[in-house]
Structure formats: structure tokens, C-alpha cells
Amino acid sequence: MSRIGKLPITIPANVDVNWNGSEIVVKGKFGTLQTIIPDTINIQQDENTLKVGVKNEIRSLRSLHGLYRTLINNMIVGVSEQFELTLILKGVGYRAAVQGKEIILNLGYSHPVTIDIPETVSIEVIKNTTINLKSCDKELLGSFASNIRAWRRPEPYKGKGILYKDEQILRKAGKAGK
CATH class of the missing domain: 3.90.930.12 (Ribosomal protein L6)
Incomplete structure (x- = not known):
């Protein structure tokens, strides 16, 4: 498991995060960002935190774990702070x-x-x-x-x-x- 990938992402109060399988959309006061995520990446939301996981522990999928966690975190920080x-x-x-x-x-x-x-x-x-x-x-x-x-x-x-x-x-x- 990735050290970066297993860190939770905190969602600020003014940010709205929606996803449907392969696409994630983040809306905030500075704009809207969207990106496509692979089906092997798992996202779980608990109140104001997101957790990114991997469905299979294959080496190539584990390498994407930290990458997509960082991309989603950058989207959330960008729409809330710029x-x-x-x-x-x-x-x-x-x-x-x-x-x-x-x-x-x-x-x-x-x-x-x-x-x-x-x-x-x-x-x-x-x-x-x-x-x-x-x-x-x-x-x-x-x-x-x-x-x-x-x-x-x-x-x-x-x-x-x-x-x-x-x-x-x-x-x-x-x-x-x-």
C-alpha cells in the first residue's frame, strides 16, 4: 500500500465532491475541476474526508494509488484556495x-x-x-x-x-x- 495513497483527504466546508465510477467532479468557490479515474481506484467518503484505495494489489495498480490520491487532493485544494x-x-x-x-x-x-x-x-x-x-x-x-x-x-x-x-x-x- 502506498504511503501517500493511504493518507485521508480532508474536504473543506465550501467544496462539493461527486464521482460516478470513472469520473470525479470537484466544485468550489474558485471553479470546477473534473478528471477521469481508472475503475481500479476505489473512493470512500466519510463526512468530510475521502479515502482512496485500490481494488487489487497488483504492482501497476499500486503505483496509481498515490498518484490519484495526490491528483484528487490537488483538485480539492485548487478549488478552495487556488x-x-x-x-x-x-x-x-x-x-x-x-x-x-x-x-x-x-x-x-x-x-x-x-x-x-x-x-x-x-x-x-x-x-x-x-x-x-x-x-x-x-x-x-x-x-x-x-x-x-x-x-x-x-x-x-x-x-x-x-x-x-x-x-x-x-x-x-x-x-x-x-
């Missing part, structure tokens, strides 16, 4: 702005980069160089932050690029002079 990521633009002239449903980034290219914002993600730009991303869907939030960061990854010589909030860049020494 997940937040912060990106920092480091470099001369690097800036970000939100216009409608797009984020516009100036990253030292000859043209501004425009990226469409997904519906469930909210963006706040602070002082042109700090981007706060919030969403109830952790997977979508991480994927969107990764897409933004892919436009200008941090480089090791000057440390310029798009960084996560507490990320440390290993700096390299430049070319040694004579």
Missing part, C-alpha cells in the same frame, strides 16, 4: 503587460511576444517585471508558466531570463582575460 506561481523577468528592457486575454512580453527580441491566457488562469503584473499567476488547476498553471519561461530561459553568465520566484541560477565565470 495555486499561485510568481515569475520574475531579469534583464535590461524586459517587461510584461496584460492586454485583454493576452500577455505581452518584451524579452530583448526584435518583436514583442504575445501569449494567449487560458480561461482559468488569472494574471497580475507588478512593476512590469513580476508576473503573478493564479489558477485552481495546478497542472494547467505549471504548464502555462513553463510556456512563458520557455521564451527566455535563465542563462548562467549574466543571470538574465525568466525565473521562478525563489530560483537560484548557478553562475559561471566568463572567459578569463590574459
